[in-house]
Amino acid sequence: MDRRRLLYAAPVAFVCLTADQLAKLYVRASLPVCDQFPIVDCARMRLGPITLIRVQNRGTGYLFLRNPIAALVLGLLGCALVLVYAAWLGRLSWVAVLGVGLQAGGALSNVLDRLLVGAANDYVNVTPTFTFNLADLLLLVGMVLAVSGIARRLVGDP
Numbered sequence: 093m094d095r096r097r098l099l100y101a102a103p104v105a106f107v108c109l110t111a112d113q114l115a116k117l118y119v120r121a122s123l124p125v126c127d128q129f130p131i132v133d134c135a136r137m138r139l140g141p142i143t144l145i146r147v148q149n150r151g152t153g154y155l156f157l158r159n160p161i162a163a164l165v166l167g168l169l170g171c172a173l174v175l176v177y178a179a180w181l182g183r184l185s186w187v188a189v190l191g192v193g194l195q196a197g198g199a200l201s202n203v204l205d206r207l208l209v210g211a212a213n214d215y216v217n218v219t220p221t222f223t224f225n226l227a228d229l230l231l232l233v234g235m236v237l238a239v240s241g242i243a244r245r246l247v248g249d250p
Contacts, residue, residue: 097186097189098192101190101192101193102193103193104190104192104193104196104197105192105193105194105196105200106197107197108197108226108227109201109204109227111226112197112198112225112230113201115215115225115226116201116213116215119144119146119213119215120146120213122137122144122146123135123144123145123146123215125146125147126145126146129221131145131147131217131220131221131223132220136217143217144216144217145215145217145223146213146214146215147213147214147215147223148209148210148211148214149212149213149223150210150211185241185244187237187241187244188238188242188244190234190237191233191235191236191237191238191239191241192234192238193234194230194231194233194234194237195231195234195235195238197227197230197234198226198228198229198231198234199227199231201226201227201230202225202228202231212225212227213225214228216229
């Protein structure tokens, strides 16, 4: 296997970015921004078992860093890091390719939000203190898949 397999991560990233941006567009058109924390009395919408709410996250990582410029820089560095370790992988399993695509799509979608809106738009509400978006979920799942690919490479599994 060679690095050309990594090219398959690009359409995965594009689909992920598009899906998250369409969801964010729908939420932005349907709900006002909720500025409360914790979230108690904000406009909500139900999508089956999922509660949607519109929160603009100007920081990073669950209230970790509230500076929007720092959040944008960290997001861009994260996108670069995905490319660096993807190139480092060498022999790419399909699991690793999928992981790289999911991470790239999620990271690019949140960076695009920060560039266009000044904040990442979170919309899946789990608790009064925890709201996330599809891009965050894609980043998490992509990380698990990519780490699995890296671990398999280090152990020597095909």
